[in-house]
Amino acid sequence: MSDTTTTMTRKASVPVPRPVGRRRLWVKAATLLVILSWCLFPFLWLVMTSLKLGDRALNSPDLFQGPFGLANYRNVFEQDFHLNLRNSLAVATMTTLICITVGSLAAYALARLPLKRRLILLTGVLAVSLFPPVALVPPLYEVWRSIGLLNKWEGLYLPYTAFELPLTIFILTTFYAAIPKELEEAAKVDGATPFQAFYKVVFPLAAPGVFAAGIIIFVAAWNEFLLASTFAPRNPEIAQTVPVAIAAFTGQVEFQRPIGTITAACVVVVIPMVVVALLFQRRIVAGLTAGSVKG
Amino acid sequence: MTRVRPATADETRSDVAPPRRRGSGLSERALARVFVAPSLILMALVALFPVLYAVVLSLFEYTRRERQGFAGLGNYVAALSDDRFWSALWFTIVFTVTSVAAEFVIGLGFALLMNQTFRGRGITRAAILIPWVIPTVIAAQMWFFMFNVTPGFINSVFGLGDFNWLGQPGWATFAIVFADVWKTAPFVALLLLAGLQTIPVEITESAMVDGAGRWQRLWYITLPLLRPAILVALLFRTVDALRVYDLVAVMTGGAFDTESLSVLVQQYVVRTPDPGYGSALSTLTFILILGIGLVFVRALGRDIAIGRTEGAR
Numbered sequence: 196m197s198d199t200t201t202t203m204t205r206k207a208s209v210p211v212p213r214p215v216g217r218r219r220l221w222v223k224a225a226t227l228l229v230i231l232s233w234c235l236f237p238f239l240w241l242v243m244t245s246l247k248l249g250d251r252a253l254n255s256p257d258l259f260q261g262p263f264g265l266a267n268y269r270n271v272f273e274q275d276f277h278l279n280l281r282n283s284l285a286v287a288t289m290t291t292l293i294c295i296t297v298g299s300l301a302a303y304a305l306a307r308l309p310l311k312r313r314l315i316l317l318t319g320v321l322a323v324s325l326f327p328p329v330a331l332v333p334p335l336y337e338v339w340r341s342i343g344l345l346n347k348w349e350g351l352y353l354p355y356t357a358f359e360l361p362l363t364i365f366i367l368t369t370f371y372a373a374i375p376k377e378l379e380e381a382a383k384v385d386g387a388t389p390f391q392a393f394y395k396v397v398f399p400l401a402a403p404g405v406f407a408a409g410i411i412i413f414v415a416a417w418n419e420f421l422l423a424s425t426f427a428p429r430n431p432e433i434a435q436t437v438p439v440a441i442a443a444f445t446g447q448v449e450f451q452r453p454i455g456t457i458t459a460a461c462v463v464v465v466i467p468m469v470v471v472a473l474l475f476q477r478r479i480v481a482g483l484t485a486g487s488v489k490g
Numbered sequence: 491m492t493r494v495r496p497a498t499a500d501e502t503r504s505d506v507a508p509p510r511r512r513g514s515g516l517s518e519r520a521l522a523r524v525f526v527a528p529s530l531i532l533m534a535l536v537a538l539f540p541v542l543y544a545v546v547l548s549l550f551e552y553t554r555r556e557r558q559g560f561a562g563l564g565n566y567v568a569a570l571s572d573d574r575f576w577s578a579l580w581f582t583i584v585f586t587v588t589s590v591a592a593e594f595v596i597g598l599g600f601a602l603l604m605n606q607t608f609r610g611r612g613i614t615r616a617a618i619l620i621p622w623v624i625p626t627v628i629a630a631q632m633w634f635f636m637f638n639v640t641p642g643f644i645n646s647v648f649g650l651g652d653f654n655w656l657g658q659p660g661w662a663t664f665a666i667v668f669a670d671v672w673k674t675a676p677f678v679a680l681l682l683l684a685g686l687q688t689i690p691v692e693i694t695e696s697a698m699v700d701g702a703g704r705w706q707r708l709w710y711i712t713l714p715l716l717r718p719a720i721l722v723a724l725l726f727r728t729v730d731a732l733r734v735y736d737l738v739a740v741m742t743g744g745a746f747d748t749e750s751l752s753v754l755v756q757q758y759v760v761r762t763p764d765p766g767y768g769s770a771l772s773t774l775t776f777i778l779i780l781g782i783g784l785v786f787v788r789a790l791g792r793d794i795a796i797g798r799t800e801g802a803r
Contacts, residue, residue: 223603223606223609226603227603227610227613227614230600230603230604230614230617230618230676231613231614231617233672233675233676234617234618234620234621234676235617235620237629237632237633237636237672238620240632240636240643241632244635244641252641253640253641254640254641255641256641256642256643256645256646256647257646258643293532297528297529297532298529300524300525300526300528300529301525301526301528301529301530303525304521304522304523304525304526305526307518307522308522316526320533321787322780322783322784323533323537323538325729325779325780325783325784325787326537326541326776326780327729327732327733327752327775327776327779327780328733328752329733329735329751329752329755329756329772329775330540330541330544330772330773330775330776330779331536331537331540331541331544331772332755332756332759332768332772333544333547333755333758333759333765333768333769333771333772334540334541334543334544334547334769334772335536335540336759336760336765337543337547337765338540338543353536354536354537356532356536357532357533357535357536357537358537360529360532360533361533364529389518389521390521393521414623417625418624418625418626418627420625420626420627420735420736420739421735421736421752421756424739425756425759425760428760437625438625438626438627438628438736439627441625441627441628441631442627442630442631442739442740452631452634452635454635454641457631457635458631458632458635461628461631461632464624464625464628465624465628468623468624469620469623469624471623472616472619472620472622472623473616473619476612476615476616476619479619480615480619480680480684483677483680483681484680484681484684
């Protein structure tokens, strides 16, 4: 809509009508193509490579040179990749659940606090979000080793929760602050306690924000590599997660990464994530921008 | 709201709304405290405590995992006189400056283009999320194989023969920066696009009527108005880039002058375990990264915190 007004003003001020419009259309199409291929082309390479049989994947840079087949995918699951998927799913789900429960309580309280105190608390939360994860690795490794949390799901999702909480609180505070206070007050006039007003009135209204935050936390926990590869480096049966497995696949030849297996595992992971990204595009963008930029 | 005094127990009780029934509900302020507590406790236990514990560990001397005795600041002296620490610091800074700069320029370009294009914006916006959503390890493996001599995809596209991108200093850094820019520039574009969309069209239009050219409009109108969004995007990207681990670990393992601070610290946890020296390094890294972050936050003023939560109102 706004774009038509732009073109109209332009026509009024610069009287060069047709060819410019046509050329602009081409420029737009070209830029679209550049952005799309930037984002998507590597995945074409990934899929094609994962389908190549034998040592073709390693030897031929030509994307469309066969023979093609699904052998690499069979290989992936023979190396217990489904167990890695299970571990990642469990760890990421636990992180998300804890973050959302704990974080939305805090965010709600912050959104309703007077500005001055909110600022102090949010500054503290911001400082935690600046912590580099690597600072936790040596000390937490020692602690986990002595209390037996190495190679355990708990050993991963507890620190993930601490790291994702600041972002959760930022995103959710924005969403809660947008809900008019009058609604809560009305609920209280009708006899609800403050806690009832929160979980019966405000929480359902904030659901889209909570959902967006949930996806973002899940993705972050699913993708984490530093802590996962230090605290649970081996053993898919126990706690090794997907990124660690993808970094650690070994082939028959030592010092040579099995390109076919790795690319196939990547495709297995990428497909559901792309579907999620496409399905919930709007929500994710809203959450991401609420968590960082708010102008 | 003029209530700045700390609330006493009496006040809290008198604060309770009149129509409250039964004794089951908590007052609003008490509720606020109860609500914030779990988050604070969790962050204190799993984020703050380990950082402090690292300081304690760093004061002791270890042989493998056996504690030998008090070392004082010995580990820090050793770290600061270790060439490896300085070269890791140098790589981390080079990586951060180049990747954040490139991501900003490309991200801004994408955002400006997407802000104009009306048809196909939905698809582009969805596509732009994809590099963000996939694990960095996957991006790292993908670009490792594309840059690698075998199968040599990039070499065959540009006709470079057997050029060994990942096997020499300089170009190995380039490959790692490239992979990071590929994955993160779209994300920066997304953040800047959100900022662009808050700039009223009327402002740019009136500048156009006054005869401002395209570049003039960008330089004098759009960029100044986009400043808050740009600063926040730069803050988060910088802090994130300083932590770089995944790309280096997968693409070069730290060889050819590409060892980052995170990779260096991690080395002393499992591969050559030394909790004392490792903690000294991690504490130095922590101070460096948090310090840079805080400098940024200061420069930004506190409007990040306010802007974020007030903007939605």
